Amino acid sequence: MRSRTRKGTRRSAPTVITLTTLFGLTVTACGDNGSAIAGGEGGEGSGKGTITFWDNNTAVRRDIWLEIIRDFEKKYPDIKVQYVGVPAENAQSKYDTAIQGGGLPDVGGVGAAMLAGIAAQDALEPLRDRLAESPLEGELSESMLKSTASAGGTSQLFMVPTSANNGVMYYRTDLFKAAGLDAPTTWKKFYEAADRLTAKDKNRFGYTIRGGVGSIAQALDAMYGQSGIKSFWNADETKTTVNDPRNVAALEKYTALYKKATPAADLNNNFTQMVAQWDGGQIGMLSHNLGSYQDHVKALGTGKFRGLPNPKGAGGKRVQVSNPIDGLAIFKTSTKKKAAWKFIEYASSHKASSKFNESAGLIPANSAAAKDAWVDKSEPTRLAAEALNSPATTIVQLPYYLPDWNTISKADNEPAFQKVMLGKTSAKDFLDDLADQLNTAQADWKQRNG
Incomplete structure (x- = not known):
């Protein structure tokens, strides 16, 4: 196998960090406002403070994520979310660089295609036990959860699915x-x-x-x-x-x-x-x-x-x-895993999941959100969901579980x-x-x- 190394203004609303400041984050420990340096074990934290969130597709999802973050901060005023937008084509390399040099976020958007490669570097927090004790238990699509676990390359769950594409x-x-x-x-x-x-x-x-x-x-x-x-x-x-x-x-x-x-x-x-x-x-x-x-x-x-x-x-x-499932993951180096999990719980809840997926035009992982009226009104989403569940459709499963899949299918x-x-x-x-x-x-x- 190939070897792999892989102007914001502070407001009451989420802090926004553009790509120009991202390089600073990837080589510097974030202290109280972010994650520990590379190799750190992190910790649960108090469930309060500032967490850093990396959006892995900022070109098309920035605005809806900022809206969800504002809603989250209203519900949890003791938690602030520092938003960092990363273009989809750069997400894998940014995570790989931060794994090697430090500065990983507390929570980040991860696509199934890159999941195994990140998990193989022991960078992700296992989430199955957290999900089992969460109000989200039983609310998420079982098929998406199974596909997500398979994409991670082990029986563990390293990402909570938010959306399915087609x-x-x-x-x-x-x-x-x-x-x-x-x-x-x-x-x-x-x-x-x-x-x-x-x-x-x-x-x-x-x-x-x-x-x-x-x-x-x-x-x-x-x-x-x-x-x-x-x-x-x-x-x-x-x-x-x-x-x-x-x-x-x-x-x-x-x-x-x-x-x-x-x-x-x-x-x-x-x-x-x-x-x-x-x-x-x-x-x-x-x-x-x-x-x-x-x-x-x-x-x-x-x-x-x-x-x-x-x-x-x-x-x-x-x-x-x-098509890759998208989701949210907690990084092991996070010193605020409790707050990061609260963010994932909120973003995956019925209301937030429906709002996000309606904006993005995707199939919600939250089962209740997938039954909302907008799904029927959005013809491509409705037809995609029908096609995925049709006996006349065969899905060829791509090997997302291979740690090198994302590199082979992209840069190589x-x-x-x-x-x-x-x-x-x-x-x-x-x-x-x-x-x-x-x-x-x-x-x-x-x-x-x-």
Whole structure:
């Protein structure tokens, strides 16, 4: 396995720290207002004081987190929350740096894709016993709790899930209607629309493909969705299926869209750039997830687009890869774990969970929040929840439990995927190399865990 090292103003409302001050936090002990230095055991604390919270997706969730923090501080006036916003693409490296150098937060947002890597460094506080004694016991989705525990790589629970995401095919209903096209409910209809909606001389494109940060997960979704392969591993879970010839063919077809039916800028676009491009231009389709729904509503209203679950295959079945669950974790070095847990309890409660997930457009982990009226009114969220629970849908579980998964699926292979888009590397060579890395990581994990 590869080795890994991984202007705010004080108010009665939460303190906000931008990324410019984050580097100071990662190398300095926070004393009474934060966490202990790297290697410290931390402590429970009195249940009062100031705790530091890192938001792992500040670009799209900053405002709703600040609102929830204000509500929390009203309920618990003896606890103040210092908010630190971290862009999603930097979250893993920021946590890894702080684990090595000190300055971890008391509580932080952690996605399932990075959970095992952080847990493997012994940086996270076990939470199962706290949850068992909490009012939250029995209120959270059992399936999300099981998926979260699995993602951590052990039987322990290192994160309380807050939300589930799902892949979404957003499409411009006005452009489809004008072209006389059916909704992209199947991969055949998707490729037909990508071709017919493209008019390069008018700067119109059928699709926008993700070539920058976060490209691998989207490519895997498109591959398995088209190939219909239902498992990430072979029968004895020693070899991955990513380089199965059917997946190779699917990736070849998918990446062939680049510059043929997509903008050239897609090569380097991350999700924020891709979403902004789709919202502001004449592009027919966008593959993203529930998290960008509110951005589309703000830009386009609700009458010009829809968000559907990923297309079905030729047999009428839908295969999709698992989307990471997001949640909140307490770091072992925290000297205020009691206060940090109160924050997690509040953020995961019915009212706060509903408010957060309605704003983010995600599926709530709180079971009562998942039944609130807004879920039915938000079509992409409702359809995603239905698709996830449908017997016609197969979920290919990605190996989030591998400590190196986040590195392999991001930094190690995103530049290589760009070479496939540019035609400099074949889809087969790319997937064979990816498979070698995954098989090695899986073998190492199996050896360590018996």
